Amino acid sequence: MATELPSNIKSSDVLTDQTSSKWLPPGLALQKVDERIMTLNVGPQHPGSGHMRLIVQIDGDYIVACDPDPGYVHRGEEKMAEYRNYITNIPHLERPVIHDSCNVLYPYVLGVEELLGIEVPERAKYVRVIASELNRCIYIMYWLAIYGIFLGHSTMFMWPAGDRELLIDLMEKMTGARVTHAHFVPGGVRNDLPPNFEEVCLRQVAYFEKRIKEYAAVFYDNPILIARTQDTGVLSRQDAIRLGTTGSVLRASGVDYDLRQKEPYDVYEELDIHSNVMKEGDSYARSKIPWLDMMESCNIIRQALQKMPKSGSVRVKLKPNPKGKGLNTVYKRVESGRGSLGCYIVSDGKPEPYRVKLSVPSFRNLIALPYLLKGEKLGNMPSVYWSLNYWPVEADR
Amino acid sequence: MIGTATGIIRALNSGIKHLAIKRFTLRYPEEKLKFVGDGYQFDPSTGVGIAGLKGRHLLFHDHCTGCQLCSIACEGVAEAIAMVKVPEEHKQNKKAIMPQIDYGKCVFCGLCVDACPFYALYMTNDYELSSFSKEGLIYTPAQLQVKPYVAQDSEIIITSRGATHG
Numbered sequence: 001m002a003t004e005l006p007s008n009i010k011s012s013d014v015l016t017d018q019t020s021s022k023w024l025p026p027g028l029a030l031q032k033v034d035e036r037i038m039t040l041n042v043g044p045q046h047p048g049s050g051h052m053r054l055i056v057q058i059d060g061d062y063i064v065a066c067d068p069d070p071g072y073v074h075r076g077e078e079k080m081a082e083y084r085n086y087i088t089n090i091p092h093l094e095r096p097v098i099h100d101s102c103n104v105l106y107p108y109v110l111g112v113e114e115l116l117g118i119e120v121p122e123r124a125k126y127v128r129v130i131a132s133e134l135n136r137c138i139y140i141m142y143w144l145a146i147y148g149i150f151l152g153h154s155t156m157f158m159w160p161a162g163d164r165e166l167l168i169d170l171m172e173k174m175t176g177a178r179v180t181h182a183h184f185v186p187g188g189v190r191n192d193l194p195p196n197f198e199e200v201c202l203r204q205v206a207y208f209e210k211r212i213k214e215y216a217a218v219f220y221d222n223p224i225l226i227a228r229t230q231d232t233g234v235l236s237r238q239d240a241i242r243l244g245t246t247g248s249v250l251r252a253s254g255v256d257y258d259l260r261q262k263e264p265y266d267v268y269e270e271l272d273i274h275s276n277v278m279k280e281g282d283s284y285a286r287s288k289i290p291w292l293d294m295m296e297s298c299n300i301i302r303q304a305l306q307k308m309p310k311s312g313s314v315r316v317k318l319k320p321n322p323k324g325k326g327l328n329t330v331y332k333r334v335e336s337g338r339g340s341l342g343c344y345i346v347s348d349g350k351p352e353p354y355r356v357k358l359s360v361p362s363f364r365n366l367i368a369l370p371y372l373l374k375g376e377k378l379g380n381m382p383s384v385y386w387s388l389n390y391w392p393v394e395a396d397r
Numbered sequence: 398m399i400g401t402a403t404g405i406i407r408a409l410n411s412g413i414k415h416l417a418i419k420r421f422t423l424r425y426p427e428e429k430l431k432f433v434g435d436g437y438q439f440d441p442s443t444g445v446g447i448a449g450l451k452g453r454h455l456l457f458h459d460h461c462t463g464c465q466l467c468s469i470a471c472e473g474v475a476e477a478i479a480m481v482k483v484p485e486e487h488k489q490n491k492k493a494i495m496p497q498i499d500y501g502k503c504v505f506c507g508l509c510v511d512a513c514p515f516y517a518l519y520m521t522n523d524y525e526l527s528s529f530s531k532e533g534l535i536y537t538p539a540q541l542q543v544k545p546y547v548a549q550d551s552e553i554i555i556t557s558r559g560a561t562h563g
Contacts, residue, residue, distance in 0.1 A: 166553065190511070221408075
């Protein structure tokens with residue numbers, strides 16, 4: 001791809017490497033300067049979680065093009081996993097999304113179980129489902145708080161940030177840590193539920209559900225929010241499928257695809273799950289789906305507590321350094337707070353995995369952003385950006 | 398238009414109602430959270446842990462054999478555990494080495510507790526570990542032996558007027 005120089009720049013003024021002048025990475029190639037169009041670097045700052053830059057070209061107040069530039073918080077989690085054994089990988093692999101740490105660990109744990117051929121006790125499966133659903137709510141509450149502050153709605157920042165405490169308290173009782181739990185291990189969970197947990201859990205989840213229903217009047221039915229988010233960043237059903245979006249973004253565009261229903265893992269097939277779908281595909285629908293998901297999570301927690309075996313082991317005893325059986329690969333995916341999260345593990349019979357690859361929903365949803373922002377007003381950019389349920393740290397790994 | 402007006406009034410009304418509802422603010426240094434149990438523990442005979450907060454460690458000198466399994470478990474995670482010489486002698490610990498933990502590196506995952514087969518390393522509810530120097534974060538075996546006193550007085554209380562830390 002030869003680059004054309006603008007008429008006001010002489011070719012002698014431009015430094016080009018002779019060997020690479022034929023091809024330049026996207027974004028580095030010189031472009032024709034249009035006087036009406038201004039390039040705006042939004043970032044690299046810390047907009048909600050992790051550093052992220054959006055290179056936006058604007059014509060007046062309207063966005064002409066947007067080029068998301070992730071990669072500022074790349075930490076090499078996948079490479080690090082190749083030097084650690086299957087157990088010591090656990091605290092590392094939950095770091096990409098610390099608020100959703102049970103769900104980000106879930107596919108890895110399921111994959112290692114299949115590699116090692118472990119059968120998990122029934123009670124552990126239910127404990128995992130409860131932990132995973134509580135964690136999903138904690139993540140969505142954090143996301144919702146940031147969404148509120150992105151729109152300048154400070155009440156919506158304070159309420160979810162406070163009500164998260166109910167569930168963080170439950171997770172602290174259950175796992176011993178408020179944020180990074182390191183609770184799931186191949187073969188079950190680290191510890192059994194504390195005494196009296198079910199009663200406390202039911203009480204706090206019931207109050208939590210009552211609280212999130214109150215958000216409707218102040219946020220979701222608020223005409224100001226509806227005016228700002230409805231019909232902005234519309235993603236049609238076809239485009240959502242073609243761009244490979246997942247999770248709440250896909251379901252907001254009218255595609256009924258929830259992995260807990262379609263590819264049930266652990267005990268999800270024994271639970272009655274209703275997936276929330278909206279047809280609009282705009283920012284409003286994308287912001288409402290996670291809120292509806294939280295109510296569904298509360299239902300799942302109640303069902304799981306009811307159906308859970310009252311006693312029994314929660315963890316299979318493993319050898320100190322478990323090894324995979326020869327050359328083997330496994331791919332497992334789960335529905336996380338943001339969408340389908342996959343983990344691909346290659347084992348070559350050593351205590352360390354040969355390769356661990358996380359297929360993260362944040363990155364897949366980010367692909368849709370340039371298409372959604374074209375023609376939008378610059379003021380709508382924060383609401384469209386955050387409605388994609390994007391988590392920079394997870395996308396960069 | 399009327400719909401917009403009523404929507405805004407409903408939102409304001411909902412906000413005003415919440416003026417009377419209790420809040421989640423915990424007045425931290427005066428009030429402290431209540432936890433389940435005495436911290437995370439692990440039973441090597443069954444291979445299952447006991448629920449509790451993953452805080453500062455507690456080392457039982459009369460159980461520790463200096464086998465370094467906790468240090469090996471930490472190698473891939475944080476490299477926070479170093480085995481150091483201890484002056485006193487125990488008959489189960491011929492090498493007289495015990496773990497020393499650097500809380501500047503520790504991530505409180507508790508995998509060292511899972512690795513200990515001799516009931517020697519547990520975790521406690523102590524989470525107030527801040528120090529003015531990096532050296533102050535390094536806990537020697539003698540410091541890890543001390544059982545901490547942790548004040549616990551607040552837990553979540555749900556009433557008809559909202560939930561609060563009691």
